[in-house]
Amino acid sequence: MLIRIPLPPYFSFQECLWFLDRNFDDCMHKVSKQGVRKLLEIENEPVLIEISENEAGLKVEVLFGKGPEEPIVQFVEEWLDMSRNIEPFYELLKKDKELAYMTTDFYGLRMIAIPDLFEALCWSIIGQQINLTFAYKLKRRLTETYGKMLTYEGAEYYLFPKPEDLMRIAAEDLLPMQFSGKKAEYIIEIAGKFANGQVSKEILQNLSTQEAIAHLVKIRGIGEWTANYAMMKSLKRLECITYGDVGLYNALAQQKGFPKRPSKEELNIFFAGFKNWEAYTVFYLWRTLALKKQ
């Protein structure tokens, strides 16, 4: 099956692809010259898709499985944030002397989402306080052990583990994968809360951003940074700011001459210039962290 999705304005598939392929070994998708392959679950059945680009726009090919077209299109549009008009964000960027270059250098980059809230929370807990290379290794070990796998053309594609897959394991089971004892506990506890319905994307969707964050930070392992990260990457609440984020601070220091540890007030003053686009601003600032590496 072949699905075509027209490209929205201010969208660059290549920029999105760059993000998906930036120097890390992400087990949730595979990037090749043609595009990106990712395993989805549609109506409880595995569906492997390949997203590429041609003159007509985005081309989504279903390589394995079948299912209705709509949820596949919906996933792609949500994942690559295709349904958003980001022109207002670019207008704000242009007003910032130091950041205006992003509208051309990162033209069309979209905030790549993690639609599955459970995955987003687990991933942000895994990534706390450790370098991303190590974080991606931990995610891979967890996923390869507890996630569903599909083999296609000799390559393995994974779904992130479900809460039900993780709620009954013991923290000790994750220690050989080099999880810290605490991270193992947090992830298993959160799996239980998802499984019994205490936490879900639906619940948070019906709350204001501030209420949802308050709900999340009550959970062990989720602090202010994690709650904001999940709200931004999964629920796509664009007013979220990852306070306490070292990567954000480094980028602000390099790009804007900020202090190494800016206060919340300093951050709020800066982000006031990007009202309703705070999360996009954070995402574009993260993008700058790769500039010197390549």
Place this chain on the structure above:
DNA sequence: AACCAGGTTATGC
């Protein structure tokens, strides 16, 4: 060879 990574909790004052 220290010191820092896309932080958070537990503990002590």
Place this chain on the structure above:
DNA sequence: GCATAACATGGT
């Protein structure tokens, strides 16, 4: 309330 240690290991 606020400061500090512990976490587990890779990168620089």
